[in-house]
Amino acid sequence: DAGITQSxxxxxxxxxxxxxxxxxxxxxxxxxxxxxxxxxxxLRLIHYSYGVKDTDKGEVSDGYSVSRSKTEDFLLTLxxxxxxQTSVYFCAISLSAYSxxxxxxxxxxxxxxx
Amino acid sequence: xxxxxxxxxxxxxxxxxIPIINCAYENTAFDYFPWYQQFPGKxxxxxxxxxxxxxxxxxxxxxxxxNKSAKQFSLHxxxxxxxxxxxxxxxxxxxxxxxxxxxxxTRLTIIP
Numbered sequence: 001d002a003g004i005t006q007s008x009x010x011x012x013x014x015x016x017x018x019x020x021x022x023x024x025x026x027x028x029x030x031x032x033x034x035x036x037x038x039x040x041x042x043l044r045l046i047h048y049s050y051g052v053k054d055t056d057k058g059e060v061s062d063g064y065s066v067s068r069s070k071t072e073d074f075l076l077t078l079x080x081x082x083x084x085q086t087s088v089y090f091c092a093i094s095l096s097a098y099s100x101x102x103x104x105x106x107x108x109x110x111x112x113x114x
Numbered sequence: 115x116x117x118x119x120x121x122x123x124x125x126x127x128x129x130x131x132i133p134i135i136n137c138a139y140e141n142t143a144f145d146y147f148p149w150y151q152q153f154p155g156k157x158x159x160x161x162x163x164x165x166x167x168x169x170x171x172x173x174x175x176x177x178x179x180x181n182k183s184a185k186q187f188s189l190h191x192x193x194x195x196x197x198x199x200x201x202x203x204x205x206x207x208x209x210x211x212x213x214x215x216x217x218x219x220t221r222l223t224i225i226p
Contacts, residue, residue, distance in 0.1 A: 004157075031212050042120070042203060042218040043158065050212060058213065090157050094212065102148075103214055105157030 003027045004106035006091050012112045019078040021109050023091030025071075032074040033058075033092040033103070034066065043090065049074055081113045117141050118206050120217025127194055128225055135189045135220045137204035142185070144206035148214070149178065149189050152201045161202070162189075194224045 003026030013019050023032060033048040035058075045058030047066040055066050063085060065077045078085055091106040119138045127133040139147075148163035164171045164178040164187065171178045175192040191198055204217040 033213075040123075040218060043216040045213055048213060092157075096212075102160050105150075105159065107155075107157050 004091055004093060004104060006089075006106040006109045008109060009107070010110045012114060013081050015082060015113055016080050019081050019111065019113075021076040021089055021091075021111070023074045023076070023106060025074075025091075025093050027093060027095075027104075028071060029093040029095050029104075030071075031094040031096070032068065033094075034064070034074070034076045035090045035092060035105075036060065036087040037090060037108075038087050046076065046089075078111075081111075083113050085111065086113045087111060117215045118204060118217040120204050120220060122220060123218070124221040124223075126223045126225060129194060129196060131194055131224075133191050133194055133198075133222055133224070135202055135204070135222070136186065137188065137217050138184075138186045139206045139215075140185070141206065141208065141215070143208040144215075146207050147178070147180065147187050148205050149176075150203040150205065150216075152203065152219075154200075158203055191222075196224045196226055198222065199224050 005024045007022045034046040035043045037043050044060045046060055046064050049055045049068040067075045089109045092103045094101050094103045117140045121136050125133050149161045150158035151161040152158040162173045162176045164180050166182045169180050177190040180187045202220045205214040207214045
């Protein structure tokens with residue numbers, strides 16, 4: 001497995017509370033991503049980072065923010081969790097931007113918002 | 115906007131059969147088409163990938179067929195085994211773009 005650690009792996013939280021998911025990599029890869037996986041929607045990109053303090057939005061970024069203060073860590077924050085954000089969240093990393101470079105996924109964080 | 119359409123949503127095949135999963139893309143700038151395999155409770159992992167300059171690529175029992183004019187590509191699994199039971203995702207991206215666009219996934223079950 002690629003050196004990607006996601007935490008927490010499972011979390012149940014209440015609507016309206018803030019939640020932060022952490023992704024830690026040991027591969028020194030430049031690019032880091034947060035995807036969410038939902039039935040019928042596949043994997044959808046939330047935000048990604050192309051370097052320390054360099055981030056950009058994906059296709060489903062509303063309600064999420066990210067930060068990357070170190071190469072190895074990429075944080076995803078739900079400022080005020082809603083039930084529609086119940087999902088499985090995957091962190092991913094890749095070495096470079098050029099297509100053909102493999103994207104490696106972490107094992108996922110299961111988030112339930114009640 | 116779904117740029118990669120995947121079908122079927124689920125598929126049940128008997129051991130030894132050849133499951134086929136199909137994908138169609140809209141973005142003609144895509145030049146890299148990977149397939150990812152995901153087992154329950156795990157993250158997706160790269161299985162096989164193809165570029166549009168070839169029509170077919172084989173790796174072991176897995177084959178990608180690519181039709182550039184139709185903007186379609188498919189995954190074939192030869193001599194399928196119960197251990198191949200997983201969810202499969204197709205994806206596309208274009209050169210210099212660091213993002214993959216995924217299909218919605220196919221849940222494959224191989225029955226003994």
